[in-house]
Amino acid sequence: MNFKTVQKQAIIVDPRRKTQPKSTPVEVREDPLTGRTSRICHFGLLKWAKPDLEKLLAGTEAACPFCPDQVLAATPLFPKDITPEGRFRRDDTVLFPNLAPYDGLGAVATLGSRHYIPMAEIEPERIGRGFSLAFDFFRRVRDLNHPESVYHLISWNYMPPSGSSLIHPHLQVFATSTAPNELRQELMAAKAYLERHGSNYWDDLVQAEKTQGQRYxxxxxxxxxxxxxAPFGVAGDVIGVAADCRTTLDLSEPDLADLAFGLTRAMAAYDQMGLYSFNACVFPGAEPDRFARLHVVFSPRIYYNPDLHTPDTTALRTLYGESICAAFPEEIAGMLRPHFTSQAGP
Ligand SMILES: [Zn+2]
Structure with missing residues (x-):
């Protein structure tokens, strides 16, 4: 496994100390699978100040379409062939069609009736219930042989810096025959990897990271x-790789509990750095994709300038597709690891 890095130096002159040029390191890293690059630069302390959340939340509950008094009146229903009840439900989690779908089969799942849950207090059981509900939907469209039932995708935007327009925690759930860019590129590269090496890239990655140890x-x-x-996020990414699973529906109920628990460990760790928002996505293969390995990527989000709500996705990220990470992932791992090792499992 080739973890390729290129070290560079930017020389700048401090206007106050003109005689002493200053050297600033920049490291360009290449994702061992796809070759996608990520720049480790803009080094800073991994510490952020949370905003006045009470001020941010004020008034949002009264207008929330996902709160229990609104959700059954404000959200749309599926046609009867998908479910005669119109929506999928498990306890207080509800899954309904997305009013603004990304694809032929787009849904949203609320994560229960609580309007706001601080990131570090989201219970693994709640996440597991949301995923199980998404699986009810995926199984249904699979059993219907729906043409879009190929990649079963779940993504999560939590709190406004992540792109979420609502406070109420919810998942984006969609089934599609069109894999999104990053997933498609990963799958193509994993296919080529299997043909070249005779092994699954993700299994080899886990083995290499476990042996090397710094990011495990x-x-x-x-x-x-x-x-x-080579992270997507300014504060790094956490990746969870599910052994023996290729598709989303290969995850068993115990896997979901383990996945949810790991995600809450990442949330607890980043909460201590002052972060309160993240994106998360599952990356599955299609049923016959022997080269695929189901994994989830969790990536915290920040505002570059909280007063102006300046997102961390600038031209570099949006148009060049280039990521910036403000610390070495090995250093970030050192801050995350205690949360993964000191807690009892689910
Ligand atoms: Zn709500």
Whole structure:
């Protein structure tokens, strides 16, 4: 496994000390699978100040379409062939079609009736219930042989810096025959990797990270947790790789509990750095994809300038597709690891 890095130096002159040029390091890292690059730069302390959350939340509950008094009146229903009840439900979690779908089969699942849950207090059981509900939907469209039932995707935008327009925790759930860019590129590269090496890239990655140790975080059941080598996020990424699973529906109920528990460990760790928002996505293969390995990527989000709500996705990220991470992933791993190793499993 080739963890390729290129070290560079930017020389700048401090206007106050003109005689002493200053050297600033920049490291360009290449994702060992896809070759996607990520820049480790803009080094800073991994410490952020949380905003006045009470002020942010004020008034949002009264207008929330996902709160229990609104959700059944404000959200749309599926046609009867998908479910005669119109929506999927488990306890207080509800899954309904997305009003603004990304694809032919788009849904949203609320994570229960609580309007706001601080990131570090989201219970693994709640996440597990949300995923199980998404699985009810995926199984239904699979059993219907729906043409979009190929990749079963779950993504999560939590709190406004992540792109979420609502406070109420919810998942984006969609089934599609069109894999999104990053997933498609990963799958193509994993296919080429299997043909070249005769092994599954993700299995080799977990083995290499476990041996090397610096970015390995721990294991919950069949899920191995890593700090991403070439992260998407400014504060790094946490990757959970599910052994023996290719598709989303390969995850068993115990796997879901283990996955949810690992995610809450990442949330607890980043909460201590002052972060309160994240994106998360599952990366599955399609049923016949022997080269695929189901994994989840958790990536915290920040505002570059909280007063102006300046997102951390600038031209570099949006148009060049280039990521910036403000610390070495090995350093970030050192801050995350205690949360993965010191807690009892689910
Ligand atoms: Zn709400």
């Amino acid at each position: 975080l721990g294991k919950t059941g069949r899920i191995s947790w890593l700090s991403g080598f």
